[in-house]
Amino acid sequence: xxxxxxxxxDRLPEYNPLGMPLDWAWLRGVGSExxxxxxxxxxxxxxxxxxxxxxxxxxxxPQHRSMAPRGCDIDGETPDMGYILNRKSQxxxxxxxxxxxxxxxxxxxxxxxIPWGELRELPDDIEHAICQLCTTLSEIEMIAADLPAKxxxxxxxxxxEAKMFLCTQIMDEARHTEVFRKRALANGGGLLKSRSGASSxxxxxxEAKTYTQASALMHLLGEGFIxxxxxxxxxxxxxxxxxKIFRMAMQDEARHVAYGTLHIRYSIEHDxxxxxxxxxxxxxxxGVLMEFGTQPDLTTAxxxxxxxxxxxxxxxxxxxxxxxxxxLLTSYLARCERAGLNRLERTLLPVEMLGIDRQQGIPAA
Amino acid sequence: xxxxxxIDSVDFFDSLAANMNSRPTEYEVLGDVDIDLGLxxxxxxxxxxxxxxxxxxxxxxxxxxxxxxxxxxADCYLDGDIDAWQAMFDxxxxxxxxxxxxxxxxxxxxxxxxxxxxxxxxxxDKFFRYNQTMQAFLDGAAQLASxxxx
Numbered sequence: 001x002x003x004x005x006x007x008x009x010d011r012l013p014e015y016n017p018l019g020m021p022l023d024w025a026w027l028r029g030v031g032s033e034x035x036x037x038x039x040x041x042x043x044x045x046x047x048x049x050x051x052x053x054x055x056x057x058x059x060x061x062p063q064h065r066s067m068a069p070r071g072c073d074i075d076g077e078t079p080d081m082g083y084i085l086n087r088k089s090q091x092x093x094x095x096x097x098x099x100x101x102x103x104x105x106x107x108x109x110x111x112x113x114i115p116w117g118e119l120r121e122l123p124d125d126i127e128h129a130i131c132q133l134c135t136t137l138s139e140i141e142m143i144a145a146d147l148p149a150k151x152x153x154x155x156x157x158x159x160x161e162a163k164m165f166l167c168t169q170i171m172d173e174a175r176h177t178e179v180f181r182k183r184a185l186a187n188g189g190g191l192l193k194s195r196s197g198a199s200s201x202x203x204x205x206x207e208a209k210t211y212t213q214a215s216a217l218m219h220l221l222g223e224g225f226i227x228x229x230x231x232x233x234x235x236x237x238x239x240x241x242x243x244k245i246f247r248m249a250m251q252d253e254a255r256h257v258a259y260g261t262l263h264i265r266y267s268i269e270h271d272x273x274x275x276x277x278x279x280x281x282x283x284x285x286x287g288v289l290m291e292f293g294t295q296p297d298l299t300t301a302x303x304x305x306x307x308x309x310x311x312x313x314x315x316x317x318x319x320x321x322x323x324x325x326x327x328l329l330t331s332y333l334a335r336c337e338r339a340g341l342n343r344l345e346r347t348l349l350p351v352e353m354l355g356i357d358r359q360q361g362i363p364a365a
Numbered sequence: 366x367x368x369x370x371x372i373d374s375v376d377f378f379d380s381l382a383a384n385m386n387s388r389p390t391e392y393e394v395l396g397d398v399d400i401d402l403g404l405x406x407x408x409x410x411x412x413x414x415x416x417x418x419x420x421x422x423x424x425x426x427x428x429x430x431x432x433x434x435x436x437x438x439a440d441c442y443l444d445g446d447i448d449a450w451q452a453m454f455d456x457x458x459x460x461x462x463x464x465x466x467x468x469x470x471x472x473x474x475x476x477x478x479x480x481x482x483x484x485x486x487x488x489x490d491k492f493f494r495y496n497q498t499m500q501a502f503l504d505g506a507a508q509l510a511s512x513x514x515x
Contacts, residue, residue, distance in 0.1 A: 042421075042422060043422050101397070102396070102397060102494070105396035106395065106396030106397065227490075231474050231493070232474065234468065234470045234471060234474075235466060235470065235474050235475060240462075240464070243468065247468075247470065247497045247500065248497060250470070250493050251493065251494050251495065251496055254490045254496075255494055258487055258490055261486070262487070320475070323475075324475075327474070331486065331489075334486040335487075337486075338485065338486045338487060364482070365482045365489055
């Protein structure tokens with residue numbers, strides 16, 4: 001139903017005091033829907049609540065390429081913003097509005113919500129290992145902000161919920177960079193070693209040719225990996241300070257992975273040809289991730305923390321690390337399958353070395 | 366030990382739910398949750414104890430004992446030996462919250478004492494998306510203990 005006004009408004013001025021012509025079309029009735037009145041749900045008025053009538057219809061291929069809000073009466077002369085992602089399947093996921101609301105509701109502050117006052121002096125090797133882990137994480141987290149920023153301005157504005165969610169991801173990653181930098185500096189240590197492995201991974205992600213390839217590399221592969229690193233971080237945290245840091249960051253990361261998993265699924269369901277280009281990106285990305293995941297600084301720091309001291313790395317640290325690698329790989333392969341990608345048959349990751357039989361399928365969680 | 370003190374009882378989890386729902390200020394800062402979580406406590410003698418917990422917004426809105434296999438209908442479920450569950454709750458009671466490797470994330474990451482399971486990876490990932498809230502809910506057992514109910 002168009003926005004037909006209740007009154008005629010036929011006695012409005014035609015010119016302003018400076019003699020410029022006026023247009024009262026917005027008041028007299030336009031072609032957008034009027035009177036929808038969505039009802040707030042228990043926690044307030046959500047994006048899902050306002051997805052009513054024509055406002056809830058997200059076109060597969062929008063007619064316009066302007067920043068006009070979806071559902072309004074768009075003037076035909078609005079400029080083309082130069083969007084290149086004009087198909088819904090290129091950016092959408094079925095859970096994106098829910099994830100946006102969740103992200104907004106679950107924001108936290110690295111300044112206020114971490115009990116920094118509870119930091120205590122740690123053994124030298126443990127403090128060094130925590131600082132090395134935080135150095136690496138502080139380096140790599142910002143890629144998940146840079147990557148969406150690279151693509152968002154190219155996304156058609158009718159997919160605004162996806163853009164809004166990616167804005168929350170950018171904020172999340174800024175906070176992760178912040179919190180790991182703060183932790184590295186907060187307890188008498190500092191930032192330690194950075195090597196080329198991290199940058200190779202980050203370049204692979206940022207230089208992906210399409211957004212969907214980039215999303216597969218970042219959300220499914222990279223953030224899936226980091227989600228497990230955060231889980232390990234919570235396990236090996238020497239104090240409640242680090243435990244809280246890793247739990248809060250884990251929550252954010254899992255949200256990003258949830259978007260990526262269902263974005264890839266939506267993309268493949270609506271454009272099956274895209275599956276092969278995603279596979280190709282992951283073929284390369286998994287190799288680079290292996291290089292990064294096995295780089296000496298990250299693996300030794302985590303192994304030392306798992307062991308509890310430098311003296312027990314070989315006996316305790318490395319075996320625990322290997323056991324967790326199986327879980328990490330299993331989670332990744334299961335998410336790929338959920339996204340519509342069978343990676344088990346194709347991956348060059350060392351699944352056999354980790355005890356996974358390709359013929360048997362992905363071990364159940 | 367009374368029925369309400371046993372961790373493998375609906376009463377115990379009803380108390381945890383009531384504890385969560387009485388502390389909206391603490392859970393508001395953690396943010397909204399939307400998860401159907403199953404629990405499976407494997408007992409030696411009495412058959413296994415199964416529970417479904419429903420979390421919505423900042424509340425635990427449902428606590429119900431589940432039939433055999435119904436835990437699999439949840440987004441994900443936590444499956445462990447009763448001794449592992451008891452050790453976790455004892456640690457919470459002793460320390461005021463789970464510490465070290467007795468946090469629910471740590472327990473589900475190392476070994477097989479308690480596992481996070483489910484058919485849908487996205488359902489399992491919800492356990493990570495709401496992990497701080499889940500931990501706070503379980504840590505509520507310390508308040509029950511100090512109040513003499515745990």
